[in-house]
Amino acid sequence: MNRRDFLKYAALSAPYQQLLLRQFLTREAPLLLAPFFPALALAQGGTSVTELKHWSTPDYTRLSIAVSEEARFEYHKLPGRLYLDIFGARIAPGVKDLSVGDGLLKSVRIAQYNASTVRVVLDLDSIKESKVFTFSDPFRIIVDIKGERRQEISATKEVIETAKPEPVAEKAKKPKERFKAGRIRRIVVDPGHGGHDPGAVSPTGTREKDIVLQVGLKLAEKIREELGIDTVMTRSTDVFIELQERTAIANRVGADLFVSVHANASLNRNANGIETYYLNLAKTEKAAQLAAKENGTSLEKVSMLQAVLFDLMANYKLNDSAHLADEVQKSLHKKALTAYPGVKNLGVKQGPFYVLVGATMPSILVETAFVSNERDEQKLKEPEYQDVTAEGIMLGLKGYISSLNKA
Numbered sequence: 001m002n003r004r005d006f007l008k009y010a011a012l013s014a015p016y017q018q019l020l021l022r023q024f025l026t027r028e029a030p031l032l033l034a035p036f037f038p039a040l041a042l043a044q045g046g047t048s049v050t051e052l053k054h055w056s057t058p059d060y061t062r063l064s065i066a067v068s069e070e071a072r073f074e075y076h077k078l079p080g081r082l083y084l085d086i087f088g089a090r091i092a093p094g095v096k097d098l099s100v101g102d103g104l105l106k107s108v109r110i111a112q113y114n115a116s117t118v119r120v121v122l123d124l125d126s127i128k129e130s131k132v133f134t135f136s137d138p139f140r141i142i143v144d145i146k147g148e149r150r151q152e153i154s155a156t157k158e159v160i161e162t163a164k165p166e167p168v169a170e171k172a173k174k175p176k177e178r179f180k181a182g183r184i185r186r187i188v189v190d191p192g193h194g195g196h197d198p199g200a201v202s203p204t205g206t207r208e209k210d211i212v213l214q215v216g217l218k219l220a221e222k223i224r225e226e227l228g229i230d231t232v233m234t235r236s237t238d239v240f241i242e243l244q245e246r247t248a249i250a251n252r253v254g255a256d257l258f259v260s261v262h263a264n265a266s267l268n269r270n271a272n273g274i275e276t277y278y279l280n281l282a283k284t285e286k287a288a289q290l291a292a293k294e295n296g297t298s299l300e301k302v303s304m305l306q307a308v309l310f311d312l313m314a315n316y317k318l319n320d321s322a323h324l325a326d327e328v329q330k331s332l333h334k335k336a337l338t339a340y341p342g343v344k345n346l347g348v349k350q351g352p353f354y355v356l357v358g359a360t361m362p363s364i365l366v367e368t369a370f371v372s373n374e375r376d377e378q379k380l381k382e383p384e385y386q387d388v389t390a391e392g393i394m395l396g397l398k399g400y401i402s403s404l405n406k407a
C-alpha cells in the first residue's frame with residue numbers, strides 16, 4: 001500500500017476499512033510474505049488441487065479438477081478460452097498440464113497464479129455451451145464443454161485418460177434363439193461402489209459392493225447370452241470408480257442403455273423390497289435421503305445438486321428412462337416373487353443420483369433389496385437369488401427393447 005492508497009483507505013468508513021484489511025491479510029499478505037515464510041503459504045493453503053482428468057464423449061468433453069477439500073472458485077469465459085480461479089489453494093506435487101486435442105478441448109494448463117490462487121485455463125477448439133458444477137466427497141469441480149468437434153472422437157488417442165479399470169468389452173455370443181435387439185447395440189452394467197467404498201453395510205457385515213458385483217457379473221452374462229447384446233461393465237472386480245466416471249464410460253463406448261445395480265439400506269430395519277430409480281428432482285424426502293447416501297454426500301449437497309440438475313438434464317432421456325425403469329421394476333419384482341415370496345414392490349421412483357448425471361442414454365439405478373433388512377440380506381447373499389435378480393433385470397431390459405421394436 002503506498003501513501004495515496006493509504007489516504008484513500010483512511011477516508012473510508014470503519015467497516016469498509018476492516019473489509020479491505022481482511023482482504024489484504026488474506027490475499028496480498030501471504031503473497032508478499034510467502035518468499036520469506038514458505039510455511040505461511042502452506043498453512044494458508046492447506047487446500048490443494050490434487051488431480052486433473054478429462055473424458056471425451058461424442059457429445060461433450062468433461063474436465064474434473066479434484067481439490068482436497070471444498071474451495072471457493074470463480075469461473076470466466078473468454079473467446080477460445082475458459083479459466084477458473086480456485087482460491088486458498090496450492091497445486092499438489094505432480095499435477096501437470098493436460099494435452100487433450102479431441103476437437104473440443106485443446107489443452108488444460110494449471111498454474112499457481114499467486115500464493116493462494118490456482119488458475120486452471122482451458123484452451124478450446126470449439127464451444128457452444130459450458131456447464132460448471134461441483135461434486136463433493138471428494139470435492140471436485142466439473143467443467144462440461146459442448147461444441148462442434150473438428151475431428152472424429154475415434155481419432156483421439158487415450159480418450160479416457162486415467163480410467164483405472166479398462167471397461168471389459170466382450171463380444172456378444174450368439175443367442176440361443178435370436179432376439180431382435182433392434183437399435184440397442186450395447187448396454188453398460190454398473191455395479192455400484194467398490195474398492196474403498198463398500199456401499200451399504202449390514203449389521204452382520206454384508207457389503208453392498210460385493211453383492212452388486214455378483215449380480216452385475218451375472219446380469220452382463222445374461223444380456224450377452226440371452227439377448228445377444230454387447231455388454232460393457234464399469235467394473236468387473238473390486239475396484240473403486242468415481243461416480244462421474246461411470247456415465248462417462250457409458251457415453252464413451254456409445255452405450256444405448258445404462259443400468260446401475262445397487263442394494264438399499266435404511267435405519268428402519270423393517271424397510272424391505274425392490275425399487276428402481278431414474279434421474280430427476282427428488283419428489284420425496286426419502287428419495288433425497290437415498291440419493292444422499294448413494295452419492296456419498298449430505299442432504300444439503302443434494303439440494304445444491306437439485307438446483308443445477310435442471311440444466312444438467314438437458315440431454316437426459318427422461319421419458320425413455322422412466323419407461324426403462326418401469327419395465328425393469330415390473331420384471332424384477334415378478335421374477336423375485338418366484339424365489340422370495342412376499343418380496344415388496346416399492347415401485348419406480350425419481351431421485352438426483354450423481355451416477356446418472358451426464359448419461360446421454362436411457363439410464364436407471366436399481367435398488368435390488370435392503371441389506372439393512374435381515375430377510376432381504378439373507379436372500380441377496382444367496383448366489384441363486386443373485387441369479388434370479390440378474391434374470392429379472394435382464395427380462396426387464398428385454399421387455400423394454402421389445403416395446404421399442406413394436407413402436
Ligand SMILES: [Zn+2]
Nearest residue numbers: 192199262263
Ligand atoms: Zn449403492
